[in-house]
Amino acid sequence: MSRVIIINLIRFIVLVLFQVFLLKNFSLYNLSVPYLYILFILLLPFETPNLLLFLLSFLLGLTIDMFYNTPGLHAASCVVLALVRVLFISVTVQKDGFDNEPEPTLGNMGFRWFFTYSALLIIIHHFFLFNLEVFRLDEMQYTLVRFISSAAFTLFLILISSFLFYRRKER
């Protein structure tokens, strides 16, 4: 139990630092901006209570907002992401039958499940984030292009980092 907490704490800090000091300066053709930090919410254990899940998403969003000068923007998108995560997991995963609190990682769940899971969650998070940031319908075209290219970039980074820390299920 304490191991899970420590691992997630380290993951939180590393992902936030990585996001605000490195990925913040990234952009492809000024269109595609990666938001890798949501990997923290994607990888929280299945057994996380809902209250804790929403609280952590909110705090993660506020931390990112503090560095991005956008109070509330990332927090709102992360809370949406947490809701979609709860719904997706309740539809596709049977709750019982897990021992020692597994996490929804690539090694535990297999490539097909993890790809669908992260792709869906990233798309919803990014759609919400970009539209809330612009908040204008007449720039919809650019916003859509930015949103799709950024989602592809983030998905690519998340898959790469999952393969980097790949560990097959030990059952």
Place this chain on the structure above:
Amino acid sequence: MRNLLIFISKYNAFFLFLIFEISALIIYVKYNSFQRATYLNTTNQVSGKMYARVNELNSYLSLKDVNDSLAAENARLHSQLQSSYYADTAATHTITDSVYKQQYTYTEAKVIDNTINKRNNYITILKGSKDGIKKGMGVICNTGVVGKVVYTEEHLSLVQSLLHKDAKVSAMLADTKDIGSLVWGTDMNPHVGLLMDIPNHVKPRIGQWVVTSTYSSLYPAGIHLGKVSNLHAKGGGFFLNMEVNFSVDFAKLQYVYVVNNKLYLERESLDAQKKPDE
């Protein structure tokens, strides 16, 4: 009552979502206009200090560019010194010129955080209210206009960059003095702005300089904004719209100057008079 509690605990995810989402949106709507800024930005203790630390490392990488631009600016300033002019009449008497009084003073500041790839971009600088920076001051650098100060802390300030949805600068064509206003275009290109509301009879050329106008209360007149690059921008109606290539490379900002207009307060009180009269 008991049924209600069971209902809430059964769908607890949805109710938790509502609570957190509403509080996040309240924060977003309430503080994002920066009319009432919060501690939740890069001028606060934690993130400001961390950015300052990392920027110290990063600034070594661009020392060469900074040196070159400072040397170029020094050369330009030297050429404006009294000593680099010669008198072509024999001076017979000297007078103390009391016609000119200083209107603008400048404070240099280091950029510690900067973005260009979002719809609304902000710059954090390492000078704050302690150094005399106030909300509403203009910010320029040696190549042109950068933005304006929107929020100050004791040691740090937040600057709204020209690359922002709400940024608007009163501009004019340098040689014909036709007034318009410069905004950032909608296609998110950090090198291109949009010069709007130039009267229709004007015949601008590609490559013509666009500078700040004499109407601006933030910047001295004649600070470079960029060069006209495309005369056929969309929109405009009865006015001409044209694209302008910014003279400032926002991606490489290292040092900026904060402009202190000594007549700013008088100007503001005049503008405030305007409203009750209308």
